[in-house]
Amino acid sequence: MAPAGAIRHLSLALGAAVAALGSLLFIAWKIYFRDVNDSCIGWRGRWEQQLEAELGRNAPGGEEPPSCEYQILVLGLDGAGKSSIIHYICSTEAKMHIAPTQGFNSAQLQANGLQMDLLEVGGSQNLRSYWNHYLSKAHVLVFVVDSADGLRLHTARQELHGLLAEDPQLPLIVLANKQDKSDALSVAELHEELALNTLKHQREFFLLPTSATDAGLTTTNSVLHLKNLLLKLLAQV
Template sequence: SSRPVRLGKGQGVGIAPVVTRLGKALDRQPDPPEHVGLGKGVQGRGTPGISHQDPLEPLDWRQVLVLGLDGAGKSSVLHYICSQTARERIAPTHGFNSVQLYVEGLEMDLLEVGGSQNLRAYWPHYLSQADVLVFVVDSVDRSRLLTARQELHTLLAAEPRLPLIVLANKQDKSDALSAAELQEELALHTLSEQRELFLLPTSATWASLSTATSVLRVKNLLVTLLSQP
């Protein structure tokens, strides 16, 4: 199925779980390299469904941490969620991306940390201030699935209640593993009783924005999760 599968706290399909905000203040985080890629302050102007709030109206701030191995498609996911504009090529992130979306009274800060081996050491420092973790997996890259699983489970052991959205990305490729296969490969069944957990097949390409694997479904799910009190 191409619909988001809810795996945590009861089996079934759906995108409207009751989620308590679990983010905590981060006392100190490391000084990151300069932001690259989309950069600070991208607000998705002109994107359907994005609200431009009265500057005097307080916004409910939430942070979404976007992680995954290098090459998984994190930057492409952010680009098409936020701008919905065609790009022939999206450069990989070698440092950090911070992108802001204003949707339905929420200010969502989507923080992407690069997935190369040296940058993965930074990942745990950003967990404690996150309200949701989005973990992007390359559905074609079978050779590194074990590494992806190990990195993901190491993160989740540190934050056992942090809501998780796993994106089975690059579903447009003919040799992509299905979401069900990735659920097994990533051992997500071992987490189902610990947290709110969703698995979505996605394709972060311009051609796929109107398809069942559109990354816009990720934005809708995030709004649903983060709008809970």
């Protein structure tokens, strides 16, 4: 049997290889799709059109402002629901099951002249050490928490505050996900469990309840609130 130390080094090496490959794939993906004008690579829901129409009415003269590109970094422990959040941001199509991200997941969204590149890095233990490598290019950090996973909230808090220590000014949106579950903690309880009261005043941060499931209306409303908030934050950058 191989020594535990050797297994750990092998795991880290594999994680590094996955991270490097994921970065190359993401860069290639961006180059290939940089001229795509359809929101979220062709997916366009009814509420997406309504939101863009409303924001377009507020633009001076009703003209489309110049396109600006921003990166949204989506992180959180494995199983928190990051992939589901990204899916429902990009599509109103319900899915009974969305497979967990093993490495990287990415999507592109355009609204009100803003192009948002959403990059998710997997939340397994061997990938978390690479999270901070992606902070420097991010304009907003979205951290997804499973509100019903009480046993790992301490780990989620540690990982979140480790990221925040790396960049004390990056805007933060914490998603209290899976609010549809009966044992989910409330937003107020998660605010305390994640020690969000300790954040410095110079950081702009928000805590939103979300429920990214195939249920329909609840998912649509919570994701729409998230998208609206992202647009407002990026408009201030």
